[in-house]
Amino acid sequence: MTSDGAPEKDWLAMPRSLVSPVYDILGFSITDGGEGWVECTLVVRDELLNAYGALHGGVWMIVADSAQGGAVRTMLTADEQTATVQSDFRWLRRLEGDRLRCVGRVVRRTRQVWHTSVECFDGAGGLVGTGTATFVVMPR
Numbered sequence: 001m002t003s004d005g006a007p008e009k010d011w012l013a014m015p016r017s018l019v020s021p022v023y024d025i026l027g028f029s030i031t032d033g034g035e036g037w038v039e040c041t042l043v044v045r046d047e048l049l050n051a052y053g054a055l056h057g058g059v060w061m062i063v064a065d066s067a068q069g070g071a072v073r074t075m076l077t078a079d080e081q082t083a084t085v086q087s088d089f090r091w092l093r094r095l096e097g098d099r100l101r102c103v104g105r106v107v108r109r110t111r112q113v114w115h116t117s118v119e120c121f122d123g124a125g126g127l128v129g130t131g132t133a134t135f136v137v138m139p140r
Contacts, residue, residue, distance in 0.1 A: 011035050014078075015070035028063050028100075030070055036106040038070030044098045055095045060120065060129060064089055067104030068116035068133045075106060081140045082114070089118075089131035099123035112137050 011034045023029060028042035042048075042063050050056045065084055072082045102120045109115070114137055120129035 009035075011074045012038070014076060015073045018073060022062060023066070026059060026062060028066070030066075031101070033070065033074060036071055036075055037103060038067050038074060039101060039103045040067040040070065042100040042102075044095070044100060055100065057091065060091065060095075060100065061087070061089055063100055064102045064104070064118045064120060064129070064131050065133065067102040068118050068131075069104070069135065071104040071106050071116055072114050072135050072137070075109070076137065079140050080137050082135045082137050084133055085136050086134040087131065088133070089129060091129050093126075093128055095122055095128050096126075097123035100128070102129075107132075109137075 012030060015030055015038055026042065027045060028040050030038055031041040032039040040063050044055055048056055048059050065087060069082060069084060076082060100120060102118050104116055104118045107115045107117050114135045116133045118131045119127060122128050
């Protein structure tokens with residue numbers, strides 16, 4: 001219960017109920033979150049590496065987009081859905097280790113257009129990438 005006697009909201013119920021099969025295929029999951037933010041963590045496997053032995057950039061983008069979309073979903077009502085309409089990502093350095101952790105946050109929202117940011121970290125907590133995205137919110 002909250003301090004005003006209302007039931008505590010499960011902020012991750014909506015993002016986790018809408019997890020797609022790609023989460024299992026790539027090996028990542030929603031690992032934390034709250035109102036307006038979600039953390040997704042990927043366990044890196046050899047199958048996800050590019051020809052140079054680094055985590056494939058497309059995989060980074062899927063995890064980053066999922067963290068940002070999950071952040072939006074924590075704030076949607078049951079009769080709303082969302083879709084990414086724009087995304088931008090910057091790789092700051094090569095990922096070292098076997099973990100990629102992306103934290104997406106809602107930065108600004110209007111009735112239909114929501115803006116988000118994402119920060120991605122390696123297993124040691126070092127910043128390895130950042131990005132932004134725009135989502136449209138519409139009736140389900």
